[in-house]
Amino acid sequence: MYGMVNKSVQALVTTTFGIDKWESIKRKAGVKEDVFLSNESYPDSITYGLIGAATEVLGMSADEILFAFGEFWILHTAREEYGDMLSSAGRNLPEFLEYLPMFHIRVALIFPNLKPPRFECSNRKADRITMHYFSHRPGLSVFVRGLFSGVAKLYNTPAQITQTKFKDKGDDHDEFLVYWGDAAKQ
Amino acid sequence: MTQADFMIDREQFSKLFPFHFLLDANMRVLQTGAVLARICPQFCVGQELNDHFSLFDLSSDRAKRITPELISRRQTGIFIFESATSNLSLRLQAIILRDPERYLFLGSPWVRTLKQMQLLQLVMNDFALHDSTVDLLQMTQTNDIIKRDLYQLVADRTAKLSLANAELSRVMRSKDDFLSAMSHELRTPLNAVLGLSESLAEGVYGEMNAKQAQSINTIAESGRHLLSLINDLLDLAKIGAGKMELELNNANMEDVCQASLRLVLGQAQKKNLNLTLAMNDKSVMLMADERRLKQILVNLLSNAVKFTPDGGSVTLETMWDLESESLMFSVRDTGIGITTEDLKRLFSPFTQLDSKLSRQYAGTGLGLSLVLKLAELHGGSVTVESEIGKGSCFTLRIPGKGLENAIRGGDKGAVTISEISPTKILPSNTPLVLVADDNEINLITVSDYLRANQWRVIQARDGLEAVKMARQHAPSLVLMDIQMPQMDGLDAIVHLRADNQYAKIPIIALTSCAIGGDRERCMAAGANDYLSKPVNMKQLVKIMHALLPKDETR
Known part of the structure; x- marks a missing residue:
């Protein structure tokens, strides 16, 4: 995974729990890097190691951490580092979600070593959309749900995100139903 | 189609x-x-x-x-x-x-x-x-992020390096302080050894038999050797700390060579060596620190004499090297020679070529390291050629920029040394000297020597007592140790100078610290002169005479 993801884990832990906790997590995960470079490719094992160590050090479940990390990634890391890119991806939540598949294709073209996930959209309605998530990386569906939640917050749009298909339960991919507007209040 | x-x-x-x-x-x-x-x-x-x-x-x-x-x-x-x-x-x-x-x-x-x-x-x-507009824009933004990341990385590393440098500087300062303190601690007892040996040899404490005289000579010789080792160590430390400053003057090279040879003449004569000076231009002047240049040459010559078997020869030769625009000093001997392997580590500090050699030929292995560093301080170099069993040739090159083939000059006024006679009762108009030193042995050594040389002496053991004694007895001259309890020598000098009555009393500062800046501090406090311990008593007396008004000298 690119350094921006690890950097984000670092930022989430240090801003929320302090630098000492981050150092403990790094030690526990056996990570030696002082600094993560956003566009440098790092082994996925580093990210998984950091998240695993964070569950122990922070006393939180992996799902809690992954969801918080997903929201944080959008609302802090991406907004601070890729703010213009994020804003240019859509004027509102539905536009952003619709553009997400293309966004990842473009990212894959720019970062040749990155193996980004693939997204697809279907059933676009006035108040909802179905998002399909395909990735060779296991166990990140909660992180993706956190990302969607973060995007909704970014656009100040109350939304409800429900996972409807689960790759780790035998489906061929993960699927999310995203509601906004009145549908989200139901 | x-x-x-x-x-x-x-x-x-x-x-x-x-x-x-x-x-x-x-x-x-x-x-x-x-x-x-x-x-x-x-x-x-x-x-x-x-x-x-x-x-x-x-x-x-x-x-x-x-x-x-x-x-x-x-x-x-x-x-x-x-x-x-x-x-x-x-x-x-x-x-x-x-x-x-x-x-x-x-x-x-x-x-x-x-x-x-x-x-x-x-x-x-x-x-x-x-x-592809969007891709290009995304790439541009990504490049900006990469640049920012790298700037951040460089800034982080620079900050860490700065911290490491600050820590290193602190350690270096501690090392200097340690060396300064060690210098004091090593020189104080050595002062007593050399001073008392000198007094004994001059019969201050009575006549000695031949065996006693020989023993005292050995003690003095060992003391001087120890002093030269301490001086070498301190010089190396000073160069390492960047505190060695050259006092460059237009120096006459024949005088420098002759003086250096004179210092090893005794050793050479003992081994029946043929010592030769060969200069193609005897009037040559060079911008150099004369004392340090002599130190280099004496070091090279001593080594040559040390490693040349009886009956051999040692030559000091100077000539211009037009290519490097420098003056070459070659010290050539017919000694034991050095192996190619040993040549590589010859200039590393604390290197003795082998244990057998170090037993046969005394030394710390500091000399050549110091020679090289002193040569480099002059902007010069030292090279060596050697052949086992045939001899070695060390060549020192000192850049000749600023060289003037000026007229040889300088009156090298000879030093007159007074005869020392046994102690006797002194008349009350004999100059009174206040000796202030917290070290009892130093106090006795200096006092005895002065008394033996017809001075009246009073003593103080700290700065406070020195000021009090000076006010009570109005001495003709004060010898002030600097590192003393209660009030240090510098403060005592300032106190005395603040009093009109003692504003002009000659004060000679004596200190065991040989790290740079002492002289300036002493002179700034109001001392008339400064001597570093171990004090050469004859030199001290000479300075005392020079500072006293004519009617007060004995």
């Missing part, structure tokens, strides 16, 4: 070219792409192009009116159309259609940052997929 004809509808065309527009022969709008229509709604069907856009001429930086002729003339180039009412610029390619004559423009907004794109109310999805 038949060209395939195909039709695409207006919506499909608009999806492929969301910023396109089609003009008639009068430059009026016939059709616009969906996104262009959204961001530029006034530019609609029937509108004249020049009412909304002008051609930006890249070469002249001026806007131009757009005409069919101009389009025809430039149709192979890129058109930049600037909006008259907004920040929108379009980067376009023109296609001229015939029958009827129409002008089709394909392209997209000319934007260089994602921010610019947002200001135009555009999102990435507004661009056609075949249009």
